[in-house]
Amino acid sequence: MIAALIHWLDERLHLEGLLAPFKHKTVPQHKMSYWYFFGGITLFLFMVQVLTGILLLLYYHPGANEAFESVQYIVTQVQFGWLIRSIHSWSANLMIFTAFAHMFSVLFLKAYRKPRELTWVTGVLLLFLVMGFGFSGYLLPWNTLAFFATTVGTQMAGQVPFIGHAMMIFLRGGPEVTGATLTRFFGFHVAVLPGIVTVLIGVHLFFVQRQGMSVPPKVEAEWKKDPSLVKEMKFFPNFALRELMAWYVGMGMLGGLAAMFPWNLGVKVDPFASAPAGIKPEWYFLFMYQALKLIPSKVLIFDGEVLGIVGCGIAATVWLLLPFFDTEKPSRRSHVITGLSVFALVFMIGMTIYGYLAN
Secondary structure, three states, X not given: OHHHHHHHHXXXXXHHHHHHHHHHOEEEOOOOHHHXXXXXXXXXXXXXHHHHHHHHHOOOOOOOXXXXXXXXXXXXXXXXXXXXXXXXXXXXXXXXXXXXXXXHHHHHOOOOOOOOHXXXXXXXXXXXXXXXXXXXXXXXXXXXXXXXXXXXXXXXXXXXXXXXXXXXXXXXXXXXXXXXXXXXXXXHHHHHHHHHHHHHHHHHHHHHHXXXXXXXXXXXXHHHHOHHHOOEEEHXXXXXXXXXXXXXXXXXXXXXXXXXXXXXXXXXXXXXXXXXXXXXXXXXXXHHHHHHHHXXXXXXXXXXXXXXXXXXXXXXXXXHOXXXXXXXXXXXXXXXXXXXXXHHHHHHHHHHHHHHHOO
């Protein structure tokens, strides 16, 4: 029955021709091959986000007088609503974590070098957009922590020289965080960002498909010395089945976290109340927030926060264009970039931990 259906579809859609590239594609096998799975796990978590987000949309109302109550209704009245919301929230955080892990694995394995520069660029842009997903979605429950964290975050955007004020007004929909901000963030979260991310994912996967999986420089050097060491596996079905098992493990971890640690709804926001003590952004922005807090209010004649924001912008731009600064062959510049990358990773982890421990 299934074979007959596949044959019927193949006659009309020529599925065999579509699947042919996947049947011939191979994936390198070496001691660091497990890093290849993080990109696929990130894609899986994005699909979980889309599915659970659609289910939440059936009950969510994006209004200042209705948003909190609608989420409260989802977690208390809708059957398994609390679980769907927890899965959505946990998968958002795990997706950002796996995206960071994937980025740093590509970085340290030097997988961004020629001819994969554009693969890196689209991947970094996707990471920025995924963090935008987290920032826009954080406000949607309209609770106290989200409200004041969004206020702080948009204030930081307002410090960007020349365009900061206009950017803050654009994000907030006015001079203050209000119901208009909530509606605007809802539009970003469910329409603008998903559309852009879907297109970029398609472009990113196209580049990966065309260029194949990279091999770390050390492994490549070993293979050139001794071609008998070269090992590859077919993408379909060998690697695809391993990727599927990684998704299965990810789904188990996600389900366990959502069931055992349901995402807290918090308290409905009172815009006229003072901000709670120790307000902090989500963990994926905490390293920047904490670093900016350590900068003096004045550095010579410049405002310290403005210098920090400009520094973050320059660092993000350099990170985006990193493949164009590195070379294909080992060089002093390549070693410097590797050292700076290790410093960046340690700095991000250290500032995040310090941010949670600081009062």
